[in-house]
Amino acid sequence: MTKTKSKLGKLTWKNWILFAILFVGAFTMLFPFVWMFFSAFKTKADVYSYPPRWVPSTWDFSNFRKVFDMIPFLRYYWNSILTSVLQTGLIIIISVFAAYALTKLRYPGKKLFSTFLISSMFVPTVVTMIPLYLIVSSVGLNDTYAGIVLPQISTAFTTMLLCGFFESIPRDLIDAARLDGCGHMRILFRVVVPNAGGAIATATLFTFLGAWKSYTWPLIITTKTEYRTLPIGMKYLVTESSSEYQVMMAAALMAILPVLIVFIFAEKQLVRSITLTGLKS
Template structure:
């Protein structure tokens, strides 16, 4: 019996190691290519290690496009959108799970059904509304329409339902209103769920392409995904420059993931225990 378990453990470990290698291969290739010379990029057979690590590719990125402006726009918009979305989702999830009011189930059904509507269907009406409101080429126009909270609200609702109602009842007996219950009871006990929802929200907003492309005409208002598209047009054959830009583009994502990694892992562990 132990021998079978040992063989199964070895087989699982080998499968996970091979899967991890396949997933890490594009990232490792991108990292090494960012420091290669054009000769190394087009060499055959392909060279893994650059003949000399150079930073000229990173300098070329800043020369060809206003990379810092695109970078700053993306960071500002993604951070603000994530904060607003999680704030709205947390308050909505608290109301839908812990409060009783008429139409609560219908509101939840309507919110859930909105997730099945393709984004392309609402893109033109949303742009017409934003244009009528004068939000074209503004940070408000970039941020507000992107606050789609259905997914993160449902994600937080699934966690808020596990918080005992006895805690809320005890807080009410001590004189706490709904706002203090939300701030003092719900949020402190939901750090793992909020961290996970924040991670998903930030990744969604950071890589958003279609809406920023439609709502902006001024180059100074463009975000990083659109800026990378400009770079592709400018350096169609300079793959080492594209890899350098891509490497810099994923740095905020890695930072956010490292900050939220503990909460993300804990949320998966708690989900496994609950099921």
């Protein structure tokens, strides 16, 4: 990582050409979002104008109200926030417990559990989806928050991620706390968690973004409109708005906004967690 920090020094014309190519590429990657942003404020006439208008002729805020009129957008938003927070909270707590037990305690059966946990990562959700749907239906949890959240609690990835961070906390620190008469739960919450705060925050962010965009399971398990999450509601907006693109863009903008804020402030952490999991395996 030291390389990124190094001063630029003298740039040759070759470096400038590289920069120009990369800049055009970056613009292509961002263009859909720029288009979405401007289009959310366009009138229907602007959308249909030829040649296409990049910037709206008048800034029209009524598209946002139309989203609320066409679909129960606020309800979807609330459902997404609630289920994502519950899912993330549960996954993180369970993973912190497991990661502490796996890295800092000695007991038999640890290897067996690790193998078990890792093997669950190799089975794609599409394999477990059908029986899970039948189980959840048989106990009558379709169209409930529990039905959306509980089957999506898979902790293998976050547990392995946190294990990586917890291993770097020195054993001496824990032994010292033990000598001071601290119990294991006290050590976990007073010594390990504060020392791995950044790591837990990273894992939380990563898990939350995953939960926020979760699509297949909520699609299967919800039939009633009032339990749809944001991605499901937006899928149906395509037909329900009869392709009024400016309204679709307003909805997309509102759905992306929280992700964008997280992204701007925490891009470094997200990149770090991807490289950690990628380089390790």
